[in-house]
Amino acid sequence: MTNQKIAELVHLARENKKKGNYQEAEIQLRTSLSIFEMIMKKDKEPQILVEYLTTKAEYYNLKAKVMLNPSDTPLKMRQNAIRSLECMEQARETIEREKLPNRENVEKNISNTLKNVIEVFGCVVPETENHYIFKCPIRNRNGFGISPSIVLKNPTCSICGKNPTNPEECSHIPGSEYDKEVCRILHKGIGLDHSALVRRPKDPRCFPIKIFMPKADMNKAFTEEELKIKERDKSPAFCHLCKKLKTVPDIDFRTFSKMQRLEEDDIKSSKSSKEMLISGYLLFADK
Numbered sequence: 001m002t003n004q005k006i007a008e009l010v011h012l013a014r015e016n017k018k019k020g021n022y023q024e025a026e027i028q029l030r031t032s033l034s035i036f037e038m039i040m041k042k043d044k045e046p047q048i049l050v051e052y053l054t055t056k057a058e059y060y061n062l063k064a065k066v067m068l069n070p071s072d073t074p075l076k077m078r079q080n081a082i083r084s085l086e087c088m089e090q091a092r093e094t095i096e097r098e099k100l101p102n103r104e105n106v107e108k109n110i111s112n113t114l115k116n117v118i119e120v121f122g123c124v125v126p127e128t129e130n131h132y133i134f135k136c137p138i139r140n141r142n143g144f145g146i147s148p149s150i151v152l153k154n155p156t157c158s159i160c161g162k163n164p165t166n167p168e169e170c171s172h173i174p175g176s177e178y179d180k181e182v183c184r185i186l187h188k189g190i191g192l193d194h195s196a197l198v199r200r201p202k203d204p205r206c207f208p209i210k211i212f213m214p215k216a217d218m219n220k221a222f223t224e225e226e227l228k229i230k231e232r233d234k235s236p237a238f239c240h241l242c243k244k245l246k247t248v249p250d251i252d253f254r255t256f257s258k259m260q261r262l263e264e265d266d267i268k269s270s271k272s273s274k275e276m277l278i279s280g281y282l283l284f285a286d287k
């Protein structure tokens, strides 16, 4: 640590945390952050910035885990967990940009904290006027996949160029050789007939990335009381499927924070319809 005073404070805070003296730990971390801020006014060393950000992450992480004030709600504690993650992500970006050591440590911390957040709080379901938008990849990957149905148009014989399905037009047999040339059926034109939601898609990468559920339908899952509280506290809806999965799969913070908020695209899509909408990956096999 760059500064003796800061190092002492952080050490004391950690000791106090272990002993359960959370109030003291909070004050010590907060004090060390203000010393950092004073130093950083003069010294713009990236290493100091990284140390500041990781200490700030530690501070918010404490506030995410322990109720320090009677006014702390689960929602506020969750916000602190997200702030902690944001600080770590900024630290990670600085380390990467400045080619500083210990990148792996920060990455591991991010991944552990994120798993913790998902296990405790689930994830936010962003909403517009018409829809709840499920973007949680853990949830969406766990339900249905998308299976495209493709129509091949205008079959043509590679030998004579006529319709091979009509024996009056073409007598060649696909796969057979004619004058050292193998007869094949060629299709001039491909059309997409429909996409189906299936339990097990042929290509497991074809999962929905966003599912827009009509609010009118989804709100039926809440009691009137719950809806009132939600409105009053301006609380978002939460997805609990990822929380229920005992092992949270690896997911990076950038993907996570993207799915936790509304994107411009979401607002546009939701405006155009009140129906259920699905936008999904249509990845085709490489071979």
Ligand SMILES: [Zn+2]
Binding pocket: 157, 158, 159, 160, 161, 162, 164, 170, 171, 172
């Ligand atoms: Zn033919």
Ligand SMILES: [Zn+2]
Binding pocket: 122, 123, 136, 137, 138, 139, 239, 240, 241, 242, 243
């Ligand atoms: Zn989720």
